[in-house]
Amino acid sequence: MKNMKTKKTIRKVLVINSGSSSLKYQLFDMEKGERLAKGLVERIGCGGPADHAAALGQVVAELGNPKDIDAIGHRVLHGAEVFKDSVAVTPAVLAKLDKLVKFGPLHMPANIGGIRACQRIFKGVPNVAVFDTAFHQTMPDCAAMYAIDPKYYKKLGIRKYGFHGTSHRFVTLEAARFLGKSPSKVNLVTCHMGNGSSLAAVKNGECVDTTMGLTPLAGLVMGTRCGDIDAAAVLAIMEDGKLTPAETDTLLNKKSGLLALAGSSDCRDICAKAEKGDKAAELALEMLAYRTALYIGAYNTIVGGADAIVMTGGIGENSSEVRERIVNRLGALGIKLDKKANKIRGKAGTISAKGSKIPVVVLPTNEELMIARDTAAILGRGK
Numbered sequence: 020m021k022n023m024k025t026k027k028t029i030r031k032v033l034v035i036n037s038g039s040s041s042l043k044y045q046l047f048d049m050e051k052g053e054r055l056a057k058g059l060v061e062r063i064g065c066g067g068p069a070d071h072a073a074a075l076g077q078v079v080a081e082l083g084n085p086k087d088i089d090a091i092g093h094r095v096l097h098g099a100e101v102f103k104d105s106v107a108v109t110p111a112v113l114a115k116l117d118k119l120v121k122f123g124p125l126h127m128p129a130n131i132g133g134i135r136a137c138q139r140i141f142k143g144v145p146n147v148a149v150f151d152t153a154f155h156q157t158m159p160d161c162a163a164m165y166a167i168d169p170k171y172y173k174k175l176g177i178r179k180y181g182f183h184g185t186s187h188r189f190v191t192l193e194a195a196r197f198l199g200k201s202p203s204k205v206n207l208v209t210c211h212m213g214n215g216s217s218l219a220a221v222k223n224g225e226c227v228d229t230t231m232g233l234t235p236l237a238g239l240v241m242g243t244r245c246g247d248i249d250a251a252a253v254l255a256i257m258e259d260g261k262l263t264p265a266e267t268d269t270l271l272n273k274k275s276g277l278l279a280l281a282g283s284s285d286c287r288d289i290c291a292k293a294e295k296g297d298k299a300a301e302l303a304l305e306m307l308a309y310r311t312a313l314y315i316g317a318y319n320t321i322v323g324g325a326d327a328i329v330m331t332g333g334i335g336e337n338s339s340e341v342r343e344r345i346v347n348r349l350g351a352l353g354i355k356l357d358k359k360a361n362k363i364r365g366k367a368g369t370i371s372a373k374g375s376k377i378p379v380v381v382l383p384t385n386e387e388l389m390i391a392r393d394t395a396a397i398l399g400r401g402k
């Protein structure tokens with residue numbers, strides 16, 4: 020009987036994304052390839068459930084007390100250099116995760132708390148950790164290292180890690196299929212553009228560079244994050260306002276980007292304002308498009324010529340306006356927009372014109388499905 024249990028097919032996979040004060044979940048039937056349920060528990064520890072275990076209790080109730088969940092996949096923010104791939108959770112893995120809290124003091128305790136709560140609530144059900152950083156672990160040192168004294172890398176692990184890796188990996192696989200190429204031969208620039216945004220340079224299916232860094236603050240102009248900034252400018256701001264590191268962190272992560280430039284972190288609001296002639300909103304959109312185009316050009320060089328530019332995330336999948344502003348800056352690469360095709364929203368399609376030298380494609384991301392697939396694959400018995 021014992022053997023029969025270990026050979027059980029992984030059919031129903033619960034995917035958990037625990038944030039600092041929220042918990043999102045999705046339940047998949049991997050045999051049918053269907054999503055069975057989806058939900059969100061909010062205000063954990065601040066008015067709602069007391070902690071992640073209580074939030075999970077709510078999830079169990081919402082799912083009708085299921086007894087047939089075969090495995091649980093967890094989104095984990097940071098795997099540092101320890102986890103280069105998704106991994107089945109064991110006591111040794113949990114001990115290693117505990118040591119990585121310093122890389123994500125806000126998110127990692129919630130991620131780890133979610134895993135521990137699942138172990139208690141879903142007794143005997145295996146857990147898999149899927150890392151936002153893992154896909155980027157193939158970056159060469161010349162892309163990943165900062166030009167500072169190497170002792171800071173050795174002592175503190177300060178280097179570029181990159182995030183949104185599960186999304187970049189998902190759309191890489193989707194793009195290979197869309198283009199009819201082998202995933203291990205495809206060269207891409209993948210643009211995940213949402214409230215947080217990052218680009219990845221993908222060569223032969225592997226990440227060789229990405230715009231986020233030690234933390235998700237670096238790179239593109241985002242909803243509330245500034246993206247790339249001269250470190251000396253940060254020092255000048257700290258000195259002027261006598262800001263602590265924590266206050267500066269809040270300023271750059273939560274009060275910058277589109278919000279600081281034009282009064283809203285939501286791209287739809289900024290587009291609506293720009294449409295009405297708001298100059299600050301217009302500049303914010305141009306800054307966002309400019310920096311994105313800058314990196315697309317750079318990454319096209321790094322991958323040795325992309326087979327496609329891929330757009331995904333809330334903005335990439337839906338905002339014709341932002342896509343047009345980006346693609347209009349890529350003329351030097353022989354890229355031309357098909358304005359009609361660019362009206363596409365939330366589904367896969369090519370938005371570049373027929374004669375475009377490099378196709379630009381929109382491909383909806385699905386991080387939760389990627390986590391569910393990894394979970395089934397890692398446990399070795401799923402589809």
Ligand code: AMP
Nearest residue numbers: 213214215285286287332333334337338
């Ligand atoms: P995400 O973080 O991937 O959920 O993306 C959120 C961002 O996508 C926000 O800035 C939204 O304004 C933007 N977004 C979502 N839907 C649309 C839409 N229909 N048009 C323009 N932007 C959109």
